[in-house]
Amino acid sequence: MMKPQDKVAVALETIPAGATVTVNCEDRATRVTLRDSIEFGHKFAVSAIGQGEDILKYGEVIGVATQAIQPGEHVHIHNLEGKRGRGDRIVEAR
Secondary structure (H helix, E strand, O other), X not given: OOOOOOOEEEOOOOEOOOOEXXXXXXXXXXXXXXXXXXXXXXXXXXXXXXXXXXXXXXXXXXXXXXXOEOOOOEEOXXXXXXXXOOOOOOOOOO
């Protein structure tokens, strides 16, 4: 986790489901019990993310939650939809 406002962290090694990890970011330490096995390089939620809510990684929006995501859940294509470069949706300018 790189920024305190991030909703996800990246596993630096494969972590089994049920493990409790401490995610440190600046002056904040968050303990998360993983609900899913998380492979190296994959993301997991460090806080609850509501359906339709933006997902932040490295302080940037990387997509939107397609369903509610609980802390410790794997965050990937099954529950995250990217917002950039899709090409299959027309977005109206506002």
